[in-house]
Amino acid sequence: xxxxxxxxxxxxxxxxxxxxxxxxxxxxxxxxxxxxxxxxxxxxxxxxxxxxxxxxxxxxxxxxxxxxxxxxxxxxxxxxxxxxxxxxxxxxxxxxxxxxxxxxxxxxxxxxxxxxxxxxxxxxxxxxxxxxxxxxxxxxxxxxxxxxxxxxxxxxxxxxx
Amino acid sequence: xxxxxxxxxxxxxxxxxxxxxxxxxxxxxxxxxxxxxxxxxxxxxxxxxxxxxxxxxxxxxxxxxxxxxxxxxxxxxxxxxxxxxxxxxxxxxxxxxxxxxxxxxxxxxxxxxxxxxxxxxxxxxxxxxxxxxxxxxxxxxxxxxxxxxxxxxxxxxxxxxxxxxxxxxxxxxxx
Numbered sequence: 001x002x003x004x005x006x007x008x009x010x011x012x013x014x015x016x017x018x019x020x021x022x023x024x025x026x027x028x029x030x031x032x033x034x035x036x037x038x039x040x041x042x043x044x045x046x047x048x049x050x051x052x053x054x055x056x057x058x059x060x061x062x063x064x065x066x067x068x069x070x071x072x073x074x075x076x077x078x079x080x081x082x083x084x085x086x087x088x089x090x091x092x093x094x095x096x097x098x099x100x101x102x103x104x105x106x107x108x109x110x111x112x113x114x115x116x117x118x119x120x121x122x123x124x125x126x127x128x129x130x131x132x133x134x135x136x137x138x139x140x141x142x143x144x145x146x147x148x149x150x151x152x153x154x155x156x157x158x159x160x161x
Numbered sequence: 162x163x164x165x166x167x168x169x170x171x172x173x174x175x176x177x178x179x180x181x182x183x184x185x186x187x188x189x190x191x192x193x194x195x196x197x198x199x200x201x202x203x204x205x206x207x208x209x210x211x212x213x214x215x216x217x218x219x220x221x222x223x224x225x226x227x228x229x230x231x232x233x234x235x236x237x238x239x240x241x242x243x244x245x246x247x248x249x250x251x252x253x254x255x256x257x258x259x260x261x262x263x264x265x266x267x268x269x270x271x272x273x274x275x276x277x278x279x280x281x282x283x284x285x286x287x288x289x290x291x292x293x294x295x296x297x298x299x300x301x302x303x304x305x306x307x308x309x310x311x312x313x314x315x316x317x318x319x320x321x322x323x324x325x326x327x328x329x330x331x332x333x334x335x336x
Contacts, residue, residue: 018323041212107280122210
């Protein structure tokens with residue numbers, strides 16, 4: 001598809017068309033009542049979970065091991081104004097910052113809990129355990145991909161790092 | 162006259178209605194979505210909350226998280242319209258990055274449970290919860306901020322997903 005936008009416009013025509021199509025496809029889901037989210041959740045968890053796991057298995061099987069990314073040691077730039085400990089604190093702060101808005105309106109969803117302990121079980125297994133696993137699987141896949149392609153691909157759909 | 166009748170019909174149709182027997186009082190301050198949830202609508206079990214948090218965990222952003230803490234990273238720089246590689250990333254090691262992820266996730270779970278407790282106890286949502294600290298009219302300030310943030314998030318999600326459909330030279334899938 002030819003790009004009809006000018007060169008200094010931050011998107012291209014095909015990206016914009018994709019954006020509008022996905023927007024229209026996703027909007028009907030806003031009509032679902034939160035009481036009935038179980039099936040979309042079930043489909044999404046199975047799909048994404050299996051997809052990510054299969055991806056890691058494929059990458060490890062193809063590469064037969066992980067690339068040097070996996071063993072990358074600490075290499076804080078010499079001129080860095082922060083020590084390692086402060087960098088770790090800053091990383092923790094960044095990670096929580098990304099969720100701050102979602103945390104604030106947690107009661108919009110917690111009010112649907114049939115029992116209080118359900119909220120806690122779901123949060124611990126998904127927000128803590130699954131989430132750490134996804135980061136780990138992403139890291140392992142990127143490291144195995146480095147052995148296959150010679151480059152580190154963090155973002156599966158596109159940009160290379 | 163016909164137009165006025167038609168407008169009156171539309172006005173009746175788009176009006177929110179509530180079931181008075183279920184205490185769904187409908188006015189400017191209250192409707193079916195704002196009242197404390199009656200027990201029969203509290204339908205979420207543990208798996209629902211697993212699915213709810215999976216939106217924040219089973220995704221590409223989380224897949225890429227370690228890249229922020231490890232070596233160099235690239236970012237689209239709008240001023241020069243190019244992907245630039247920055248070598249000023251944190252440069253932490255793999256165990257240090259995983260430590261950040263584990264600690265921050267535990268803190269997120271802790272804080273979110275504390276803040277969500279009002280919903281677990283009183284079964285009211287964020288918009289109603291704001292009224293006791295901001296006042297009835299003042300609660301529109303955090304409400305409009307949250308709505309604006311939703312517009313941004315919706316656009317970001319649509320952009321990320323639609324971009325992932327584009328066949329690209331560097332794509333992991335087309336290699």
